[in-house]
Amino acid sequence: MSKEISRRDLLIKGGALAATGALVTAGGLSLTGLAEAAKKEDGGYPYPYKKMNPQKSAEIAYNNWYKNFCAYGAASGIIIPQRNLVGGQWNSFPIMSVKFGEGGVQGWGTLCGTLLGASVAISLAAGHEGEPMINDLMDWYGSTMQPVFEPAKPRAQFKNKTMSNSPLCHISVGKWMQAENKGLKSPERKDRCARLAASVAYQSAVMLNAWADGKYKPAYSGKQSDCGITSQNNCTECHGDNIPNTI
Amino acid sequence: MSKEISRRDLLIKGGALAATGALVTAGGLSLTGLAEAAKKEDGGYPYPYKKMNPQKSAEIAYNNWYKNFCAYGAASGIIIPQRNLVGGQWNSFPIMSVKFGEGGVQGWGTLCGTLLGASVAISLAAGHEGEPMINDLMDWYGSTMQPVFEPAKPRAQFKNKTMSNSPLCHISVGKWMQAENKGLKSPERKDRCARLAASVAYQSAVMLNAWADGKYKPAYSGKQSDCGITSQNNCTECHGDNIPNTI
Numbered sequence: 334m335s336k337e338i339s340r341r342d343l344l345i346k347g348g349a350l351a352a353t354g355a356l357v358t359a360g361g362l363s364l365t366g367l368a369e370a371a372k373k374e375d376g377g378y379p380y381p382y383k384k385m386n387p388q389k390s391a392e393i394a395y396n397n398w399y400k401n402f403c404a405y406g407a408a409s410g411i412i413i414p415q416r417n418l419v420g421g422q423w424n425s426f427p428i429m430s431v432k433f434g435e436g437g438v439q440g441w442g443t444l445c446g447t448l449l450g451a452s453v454a455i456s457l458a459a460g461h462e463g464e465p466m467i468n469d470l471m472d473w474y475g476s477t478m479q480p481v482f483e484p485a486k487p488r489a490q491f492k493n494k495t496m497s498n499s500p501l502c503h504i505s506v507g508k509w510m511q512a513e514n515k516g517l518k519s520p521e522r523k524d525r526c527a528r529l530a531a532s533v534a535y536q537s538a539v540m541l542n543a544w545a546d547g548k549y550k551p552a553y554s555g556k557q558s559d560c561g562i563t564s565q566n567n568c569t570e571c572h573g574d575n576i577p578n579t580i
Numbered sequence: 581m582s583k584e585i586s587r588r589d590l591l592i593k594g595g596a597l598a599a600t601g602a603l604v605t606a607g608g609l610s611l612t613g614l615a616e617a618a619k620k621e622d623g624g625y626p627y628p629y630k631k632m633n634p635q636k637s638a639e640i641a642y643n644n645w646y647k648n649f650c651a652y653g654a655a656s657g658i659i660i661p662q663r664n665l666v667g668g669q670w671n672s673f674p675i676m677s678v679k680f681g682e683g684g685v686q687g688w689g690t691l692c693g694t695l696l697g698a699s700v701a702i703s704l705a706a707g708h709e710g711e712p713m714i715n716d717l718m719d720w721y722g723s724t725m726q727p728v729f730e731p732a733k734p735r736a737q738f739k740n741k742t743m744s745n746s747p748l749c750h751i752s753v754g755k756w757m758q759a760e761n762k763g764l765k766s767p768e769r770k771d772r773c774a775r776l777a778a779s780v781a782y783q784s785a786v787m788l789n790a791w792a793d794g795k796y797k798p799a800y801s802g803k804q805s806d807c808g809i810t811s812q813n814n815c816t817e818c819h820g821d822n823i824p825n826t827i
Contacts, residue, residue, distance in 0.1 A: 378674030
């Protein structure tokens with residue numbers, strides 16, 4: 334992309350010109366032709382993106398957690414506004430295809446479902462330019478007191494926000510449950526996860542909007558392979574004396 | 581679904597009748613009508629599925645690992661055959677939307693990308709009936725000496741298969757690297773992961789084919805919430821004295 338016209342530039346120029354109804358070309362192909370060519374290749378990936386209201390994304394994610402849990406909630410907070418603003422391919426992408434991410438994949442406690450759902454949606458919008466955003470989202474998730482989002486009408490009340498230092502569901506929800514002294518099946522834990530889906534959708538929308546404006550700068554400078562293995566790069570949290578023996 | 585006609589039954593009956601060219605109805609709606617209604621709701625999720633050759637799925641996954649890594653490889657091993665056999669909605673689903681899963685999400689070592697990619701594809705094919713298959717896949721992945729798949733023309737040779745006892749990339753690749761004494765950037769490690777993508781695609785195809793025949797029986801009986809937290813249920817592997825302090 335660096336050698337050619339960037340997708341972001343194309344998006345901005347394409348959007349501006351499409352608004353005037355002008356017929357435009359890029360590299361000898363009309364934009365319509367480009368879209369058709371891409372569609373033949375891989376379902377038109379990535380999809381056109383329009384800036385959206387992060388607060389609205391968060392509210393959709395929060396409410397949709399109560400329909401189909403974390404991965405669906407976070408993904409829907411991005412995909413549903415894009416269906417309304419852009420339509421087209423966004424309507425053809427099944428949000429339910431990420432529902433399995435709930436509880437770190439059907440309760441297995443691996444990748445937090447909110448990150449799985451949001452990452453798919455970021456990929457749909459930004460293609461390979463979304464990769465640094467996903468890195469930033471993974472880092473922000475674990476290095477921020479979560480959940481950030483406060484719903485206007487919370488379905489349950491709780492006191493604690495916690496920092497997971499990990500994108501893993503088991504670690505993230507475990508630290509919060511320990512701080513709040515509430516169980517997995519409590520209304521408070523459920524609302525904590527619904528607010529987390531909202532927080533992740535909000536943050537994703539903020540990054541995507543900055544990217545659409547040409548103002549997104551990657552924040553996370555870590556490189557996973559620095560440790561010689563795929564990892565979070567905070568090795569001693571597990572390979573040290575810190576793991577609680579609370580079972 | 582249990583109260584109504586199951587999706588699997590509809591698929592089998594629909595497929596058999598479609599082959600005869602007959603116009604069929606189910607609950608007063610034509611199958612075409614059902615498909616259109618579903619499409620309006622969430623991109624026509626889940627998609628029609630036709631049985632495929634697991635060996636072919638594995639070969640596609642193996643070769644596509646070398647294009648876009650593990651999540652893309654495993655997903656493509658299911659989605660590309662379905663594009664060829666069924667077409668339609670399968671063509672509109674962008675396989676690249678799961679590429680971010682590589683290395684447990686862009687190298688973070690969380691959920692193995694092969695499981696992420698395959699789970700999305702299983703969801704697309706089977707909807708909520710795919711959930712026990714994803715559970716089985718997660719369990720089989722960690723309780724089997726991996727990689728199972730042996731390519732006809734391997735791009736690298738290695739000796740060891742390992743059992744991860746975890747769906748996490750970091751644990752899975754870490755145990756193999758320790759056994760084989762090869763680094764993350766070695767051709768052997770790359771081929772191990774390509775074969776793992778193939779193994780996961782193969783296993784997914786076997787389960788989906790059994791399901792399409794009405795013969796799929798869930799094998800994994802674990803329930804994650806039994807431990808009071810989202811988890812793998814092998815608690816002492818981390819909350820014990822077993823974690824290597826090799827950093």
